[in-house]
Amino acid sequence: MDWTWFHKFGSPPHVYRLAGLLTPWFAWPAALLILGALYGGLVLAPPDYQQGDGFRIIYVHAPSAWLAVMIYAVMATAAGVGLIWRMKVAHAVAASCAGVGAWFTVVSLLTGMLWGKPMWGTYWVWDPRLTAQLILFFLYLGYMGLRASIDDTSRADRASAVLALVGVVNLPIIRYSVEWWNSIHQAPSVMKMDRPSMPFDMLAPLLAMLLGFTLYFGAVLLIRLRAEILRRERNASWIREELT
Amino acid sequence: MSELTAENIWFYRGDYPVLKALSFALSAGECLQIRGPNGAGKTTLLRVLTGLLQAEEGVVRWQGQATGARDSGFLASLAYLPHQPPLKAELTGAENVHFAVGLRRRCTPQDVRAALRRVGAGAFADRPVRSLSAGQRRRVAFAALHLDTARLWLLDEPTTNLDAEGQSMVCELLEQHLAGGGLAVAATHQPLALSAGRLVALELSGVGE
């Protein structure tokens, strides 16, 4: 088998250039999808028969919540690749993921609280999804805290990679335990659109939003990755050539 | 025939190369003395040889086989004595030796006593290490080394803190180890009084760029 493609992915200059080329291919579709979905979701979609216009926050909340979890999985995968194949670029990917993931977690928590106010009359209820999201936020904080506390980049990369892998094994258990805990304590959970079928003009903008947010994450990841590579390779000769 | 070889070892701390294209070969009965100013990478080299640190490039071979951090066969044939003797302050010298050696081979309390007497630590073997001087601690550490059956000794500053009698004791142990077909790598500034032909010198220059 030909492994040159694999080694190319391990080479910082190659990844740096590739990321630069790919960024617009993520950024533009993301912008168009998000704008279109905003129009579809906020203007075209009918108000919900129970929640009125309040339900519209789902168009920001659901994609953020989905990304918060997905980014952790991407981060752990990159960390695992970096750990197993000693690939520095993979560690740079993991490092670039953490901040974005944490922010999406914050956005999903805040939008969840804004949604909760009209539904429950209070900003915070121990809803299982919000609770799991809050724990996820602390997992991100721990990951970033560990990374920041180790001076040597290579050690920081590998130690945080071990933590990300432990976290990703734990994440399903944590989510399960929180669901289980909620099923016992019967906290209210309005945050499910659990009607049999959502009308198409409500659903379509949501799907477009999910795709748009995911592409947006791709674009941000590529930009952050380029910055991260520049920071790590600041003394390498190829950077001088690249930037002159 | 060379049993321990290092080929083109590169090791970086951040962007700074600590070890640059370092190579050597060592045969049974020889001691490699690593010299060089502070920060030249003497300890780093020893730790690369143990596998505690992984070199960016290059390979260390033991009896022709490339070694790694999880190579239990290679690890079982090496003993590493770091700059600070790895002793527990709360345990006595005898307990320390017994537990340290017990990780690697079976040994009886009598063996431990005999080894402690051999290195001149018999008198303080039952005092907690906390109350011992730096030189006394080093002697206790050498008792563990003496009991070990490792063929390759990696010693970081082995004679530091030792009085004249202690230094010659270390040289005697080393001579005896080499005469029995062992190998050693010692990082030290002090001259090692070994018989002719045993000593191979490696000078680390340090400051690069």
Added chain:
Amino acid sequence: MSAPGVFRVAAWVVQRDLRLATRRPSQVLQPLAFFAVVTLLFPLGYTPELAKLRAIAPGVLWVAALLASMLALESLFREDAEDGTLEQFVVSGQPLTLLLFAKTATHWLMTGLPLTLMAPLVGGALGVPFAALGGILSALVLGTISLSLIGAVGAGLTLASRRGGVLLSLLTLPLAVPVLIFGARATELAIAGDSLTGPLYLLGAVAVLGVTLAPLAAAAAVRIGLE
């Protein structure tokens, strides 16, 4: 040469750590005293009425146990890393996973087990009925095993950073959430006099997963920490 078998070596590590504990008993006793003091604060800070205390007893017991075992973790690997013992573990040629598992098991013997045994005393002070103690003890045994194992990963990871302390708690506490949930639920059921097999199974499953994976992760973390 007669190399010792792996189980003999593991027993050797346990023996060494137990001997060390007898030389500095305060390190073992302090987390236990902490456990007792924290639970004592609740009657003082909330209410002395046993009926009300009984309602919050599961949460109080488990949060206090979690914090106490967190406190004891600081000493699990750090001293051994500083005095060179862990380096000798790595170069001993014995499987590091097993040696660290032995250390973690000893740590549990000196924190998790005594915490569990203190539960009747502390539980009694919180109005837990005598009949519930059997269930609470079994939940605590399983739960503290998991806590020690999760903690070992955290303690290994923080070796590479100069300061452990708060960071260690930040890493470990979110991972311990399932143990807290299942443990507190088991305790609640035990107090109510109901069957607690459900949460006990879940606690057992977490402990089995921990025994399988945590020593591997801890070994990887310790190798990185020692560089």
